[in-house]
Every structure is written in structure tokens, then in C-alpha cells.
Amino acid sequence: MLTIEPNGATLGATVRGVDLAKPLSDADFGQILKALGDRAVLRFPDQHLEPIDVYRFSIRFGEIQGPSRVDPNGAIDPLAYVGILSNIKENGEYIGSPDAGQDWHTDMSYRDVRGFVNVLYGIHIPRRNGLALGGTEFGDMAAAYDALPGALKLQLENMTATHDFEKFWEHMRQDRNSGRPAMTPEQRKRRQPVVHKLILTHPISGRKILYCNPGYATRINELSASESDAMLAFLFAHQLEMRFRHTHVWNENDLLVWDHLSTIHRAIDDYGPDEIRLMRRCQVMATKVFDPAFLRPALLAA
Ligand code: SIN
Numbered sequence: 001m002l003t004i005e006p007n008g009a010t011l012g013a014t015v016r017g018v019d020l021a022k023p024l025s026d027a028d029f030g031q032i033l034k035a036l037g038d039r040a041v042l043r044f045p046d047q048h049l050e051p052i053d054v055y056r057f058s059i060r061f062g063e064i065q066g067p068s069r070v071d072p073n074g075a076i077d078p079l080a081y082v083g084i085l086s087n088i089k090e091n092g093e094y095i096g097s098p099d100a101g102q103d104w105h106t107d108m109s110y111r112d113v114r115g116f117v118n119v120l121y122g123i124h125i126p127r128r129n130g131l132a133l134g135g136t137e138f139g140d141m142a143a144a145y146d147a148l149p150g151a152l153k154l155q156l157e158n159m160t161a162t163h164d165f166e167k168f169w170e171h172m173r174q175d176r177n178s179g180r181p182a183m184t185p186e187q188r189k190r191r192q193p194v195v196h197k198l199i200l201t202h203p204i205s206g207r208k209i210l211y212c213n214p215g216y217a218t219r220i221n222e223l224s225a226s227e228s229d230a231m232l233a234f235l236f237a238h239q240l241e242m243r244f245r246h247t248h249v250w251n252e253n254d255l256l257v258w259d260h261l262s263t264i265h266r267a268i269d270d271y272g273p274d275e276i277r278l279m280r281r282c283q284v285m286a287t288k289v290f291d292p293a294f295l296r297p298a299l300l301a302a
Contacts, residue, residue, distance in 0.1 A: 002031055003016050006039055012040070013043070015043065015044050020044060021049055024060065026301035030298050034302050037204025040140060041138050041246065044255040046254075047121070047254070049255065052079065054082050059284075061116055061288070064282050083281045083282070084278070085098075086278040087271075087275075099172065099178050099267075100281075102178075102269045103168070104214045104264050106213040106215065106264050108283065110163040110191065117260060117284045119256075119281065119284065120257075120258075120279050121254075121280040122278075123253075123278040123280060134269070134277045135247045135270075136247070136250070138258065138263050138264070138265045140245075141211065144238060144241075144244050145199065145208045145210040153208075159222045160195045161220050161221070163193060163213075164193040168215040168216055169183055193218065202262055204299070205262070210238075211261070212236075
């Protein structure tokens with residue numbers, strides 16, 4: 001039987017009693033979706049999954065970002081949607097992204113159709129003196145919204161923020177020593193900045209969320225440039241307060257699912273090049289979760 005044990009933070013829970021290598025019943029999926037709305041970050045320990053299992057689980061939540069490759073006759077291999085995050089090199093080349101998400105951000109807030117969930121499966125976790133490194137830290141943006149002063153909530157209610165992919169990319173290059181090349185004009189054209197409302201009503205929980213993140217938010221559009229800079233500096237400091245945070249300390253065979261709509265996160269880069277980290281990842285877009293025809297029956301099945 002599936003159980004959900006909340007942890008001590010404002011977000012996060014451990015889910016037991018389900019084997020994600022097997023087909024997931026509608027009732028279990030409904031419970032997981034509901035728990036995602038309530039707790040935002042779900043850990044499924046001791047899962048033994050092939051990449052295809054990670055894909056099959058992820059696709060239940062919506063369209064998966066990708067694919068990273070299409071075969072020459074146009075067929076798309078599901079496994080092309082399951083990415084690799086790792087500092088492993090083979091023949092001098094990284095086998096996946098070595099420094100993905102290593103500062104505060106929300107995945108795909110820079111797209112018109114935002115990210116909904118990240119599904120990350122821990123295959124090899126770096127350890128030093130027996131302690132796991134390379135954790136993933138989260139900030140609870142429903143709690144951050146709740147803690148804003150009432151007058152500010154009213155002021156922000158109808159405001160919008162611009163989100164720009166290049167902001168995080170350049171931050172990694174300039175401030176974090178990432179070996180990424182500068183974006184090409186072609187990449188820039190494909191990744192035009194987008195605008196989202198600053199305050200989002202969560203489709204599952206109904207809670208209000210501060211939808212803004214230091215990685216990609218560049219401007220509050222209804223304010224002057226200087227007012228926007230000051231407001232963003234305030235909001236970024238507010239959302240990083242320790243009272244909203246929770247760190248997931250990884251174990252091998254953890255599957256972690258988190259809700260991008262209600263969180264910010266970062267990958268903690270506290271391990272060296274010889275301390276191997278290997279994860280499999282699917283990024284699911286919010287193509288279904290705002291659609292009542294998907295959400296209602298899914299939650300009713302719980
Ligand atoms: C990410 O930002 O998607 C990566 C998180 C992690 O590797 O811990």
C-alpha cells in the first residue's frame with residue numbers, strides 16, 4: 001500500500017509502497033499527484049529502474065522535454081527523452097551535463113509552456129568519509145508567498161516577470177567557471193525571453209505561489225528598471241530564506257520528483273571531478289496539469 005510520510009520541512013515527503021518499475025495504477029498516480037501538490041518534493045527510495053521505467057513514470061505527468069535525438073527515419077526513441085546528468089567523462093567527453101542547475105533556479109520558467117516536474121533518478125552518488133555529497137536543495141515558494149507582507153501580495157498580484165534563459169547560462173559562465181561556450185545568435189533566437197505572472201495559483205493545491213527565481217527572472221515589467229531591480233533583489237533574498245528550504249540528501253536508487261511550479265532549487269556542487277555523480281533525468285512540461293480534463297479524473301482516482 002502506498003504511504004506518504006511528510007518530512008520536517010514545509011515541503012518534502014517520502015513515498016513508499018510503490019514499485020515504479022511496474023505499471024502504475026490510476027489510484028497510485030492520483031495519490032502521487034495529490035502529494036506533489038501538498039508536499040512539492042517526493043522521494044521514492046529503493047527503486048530499481050531502467051531508463052525506460054523513468055520515461056514511463058514521467059510521461060504520466062505530461063509531455064517530456066526533448067528528445068535529444070531523432071533517428072534518421074523520423075522515429076523517436078523514448079530513451080532519447082531520458083537525459084544524463086553526470087561528471088563522468090568517456091574518451092575525454094562528458095557523458096551528460098556535468099554542471100546542470102548548480103545555482104538557484106526553476107527549470108524552464110524561461111519557456112511559454114513552463115516546466116511542471118523534474119524526475120531525477122540517482123544511480124551513483126558521490127560520497128566522502130561515508131557522507132553523501134551532491135544534494136539537491138529546494139525552496140518552498142508557496143510558503144514564501146504566504147510569508148510576504150499583505151500589502152506586497154496585493155501589489156504583486158497582477159504583475160509579471162520576464163524570464164530569460166541566457167541569464168543563468170551567462171551566470172554559470174561568468175561567475176561559476178563553467179566551460180560552457182557563449183550562446184550563439186541562433187540559440188538566442190530559439191530562446192527568446194518570456195513573460196509569466198509573478199503570482200501563480202497552483203493547479204493542484206490551489207495555493208498562491210511566488211513564481212520568480214534568481215536564475216532566470218530579469219525584470220518586473222510593470223515597474224521602472226530601478227524599481228524592478230530593487231524588488232527582484234528583495235524577492236530573491238526573501239525566497240532564499242532558510243525557513244523555506246529543504247535539502248534532499250541522495251541515496252543510490254532514490255527517485256526524486258519535484259514540482260517546478262511551487263519550488264526553486266539548486267544542485268549542490270560540493271564534490272570533486274573524481275567523485276562520481278550519475279543521475280538520469282526527465283523534464284516534464286506543464287502541458288497537462290493546467291487542464292481540468294486531465295487533472296480532475298487523475299485526482300478523483302486517488
Ligand atoms: C537540475 O537542476 O535539474 C539538477 C538538479 C540536480 O542535479 O540535483
